Amino acid sequence: MLRLLIGTGVLLMAVGFGAAGWQYWQTLPPAEPGAAVAAVESAAAQPSLPAVTRQSWLMSPTGDVIPQDEVRAYLAQERFAPSRTVLVTQQASLTELLAEGETLPEEDYLQVLADIRAPRVAEGLCAVLVQAFASDCAVHSARVVDGSVDPVAGTAEFRLELVYRLPEPPEELPDLAAHVFQTAVVELPQDEAAPLTPTADAALGAALAAVTGACAAETVGDLCRMQRLTLDWTPGEPPRAQAVIGWLDPLPDGMFVAPPLTTAPGG
Secondary structure (H helix, E strand, O other), X not given: OHHHHHHHHHHHHHHHHHHHHHHHHHHOOOOOOHHHHHHHHHHHOOXXXXXXXXXXXXXXXXXXXXXXXXXXXXXXXXXXXXXXXXXXXXXXXXXXXXXXXXXXXXXXXHHHHHHHOHHHHOOOHHHHHHHHOOOEEEEEEEEEOOOOXXXXXXXXXXXEEEEEEOOOOOOOOOOHHHEEEEEEEEEOOOOOOOOOOOOHHHHHHHHHHHHHHHHOOOXXXXXXXXXXXXXXXXXXXXXXXXXXXXXXXXXXXXXXOOOOOOOOOOO
């Protein structure tokens, strides 16, 4: 009887772990553009930076250790980084989700349709990002915002997450131990004079242009790169966008940087 109980317990554990593993793999990004997007998941499990960098840590101007996810987003350009994202929330017409000859289903099924076809809303966004400065881009996730479907107006809101790579600079990285890492927030203007954009693609282009302009400012140091960006776009309203940029500044006078003895937050 004891052997029977043990054997039954092992069998139940195997089934349980198998189900958990299946659920995990089900949550991973789809296979297309798969090989690229899968790197988002693997990046989080790779704490070390590429061998071409001389160190895997950065310090702030106050001497604090920069969290490792921020370091990866700034330095690891040859792969997608979990925190280097563009998050777009936009409103779209449900009819834009239909193939030629299709009609909208009954109201009860509009939410399901919007969720299944959400990746279509993201079409074109990656092209804007690559045209601006990214070397590669992929749609990591695309979902309809729960409860946002308006059957009367025939619209819904969608939340889209893009991941991207940045091109490696032609020159080698400077001595990271002789620099500190700075960040700043870049926002689009929100006054009455703020220009309207006809599409979410155009709004993203305007936001990326603002990032490029901010990186070119005299107060910004070397190797300015966009860490992440969020954009909200609704037809007929000025877009709302906020980006975080990072760059390297020389060590302040009298400051000496030593490698951290403990792992930085997020490492």
